[in-house]
């Protein structure tokens with residue numbers, strides 16, 4: 001493809017820091033660069049505790065372990081999301097209760113959560129789709145009233161805010177992704193944010209294969225051993241060094257992505273109206289971190305024809321998320337209601353190329369040349 005959907009950004013500092021990590025002679029996890037990254041996140045965003053993970057998937061799995069999700073516990077989440085949001089809880093034997101999307105946004109409709117809450121409900125997982133915050137002032141009081149935990153799947157939500165508060169800091173736990181398709185990336189990587197001090201100590205233990213190795217390295221205990229369950233959730237210093245090279249350029253990356261996003265948004269306004277295509281809405285309570293530029297087509301035929309039109313011009317646009325409640329894995333288990341909005345986004349949402357080096361006018365002109 002002449003214009004790919006995504007191209008991982010390289011700031012140029014990554015290799016310098018990887019070389020430095022090599023010369024420091026400590027390449028396994030939780031070394032100098034992991035700590036630099038942790039400090040960046042706690043200083044820049046005020047997260048109480050931040051732990052790098054090998055993916056957002058792993059951060060979500062840690063969250064499910066930390067909340068001590070047991071077989072039969074119920075967890076509420078949107079159907080229109082990536083599999084990992086659900087898989088992390090499915091692995092613990094949870095019963096997943098899926099919620100529909102909003103009519104004017106692919107994010108979960110917070111008003112549909114309350115009817116799903118019962119005595120087995122343990123947690124709500126919110127997904128800040130495209131970096132646009134869920135309505136946390138509706139969700140947190142509801143969760144608190146029923147003693148539920150809230151996990152933010154903030155995979156797409158780096159550097160985005162809800163009413164001035166940074167995403168990933170609002171629920172009990174938050175999970176970010178540094179997969180190569182995300183704004184800030186290190187190939188595969190993630191971050192768990194811990195906003196409730198009850199989970200801090202255990203999070204470090206789960207992270208270090210069920211051992212108290214982190215406390216040992218801080219000199220808090222004189223030997224370390226197996227103290228709990230856990231796994232190898234921490235990335236190597238090579239990944240952390242690469243990531244640090246991106247974090248130093250975060251504002252530049254964000255500014256460039258926002259510029260591309262705004263350009264799409266204004267240039268496609270009349271075109272979208274003419275073709276009965278919806279542009280993304282950014283509610284007043286949230287910022288836009290320009291993770292994604294998508295449009296919502298009037299039907300699946302229009303989306304397929306747009307994809308073909310762009311492909312003929314050597315431009316790759318893609319769609320995503322088949323509703324999880326209809327997935328081959330889950331559909332036989334699903335006993336809830338039809339989720340019409342989620343299905344509509346599955347059929348009609350189209351994601352346009354968005355990456356640092358993109359010449360956005362090529363894509364815009366290609367779209368403007370589309371004839372239905």
Ligand SMILES: *Cc1c(COP(=O)(O)O)cnc(C)c1O
Pocket residue numbers: 054055056057058081082084085127153155156176177178179188189190
């Ligand atoms: C990308 C993504 C994930 C998974 O992130 P990985 O780092 O690839 O594990 C989870 N949830 C959402 C909403 C995502 O967009």
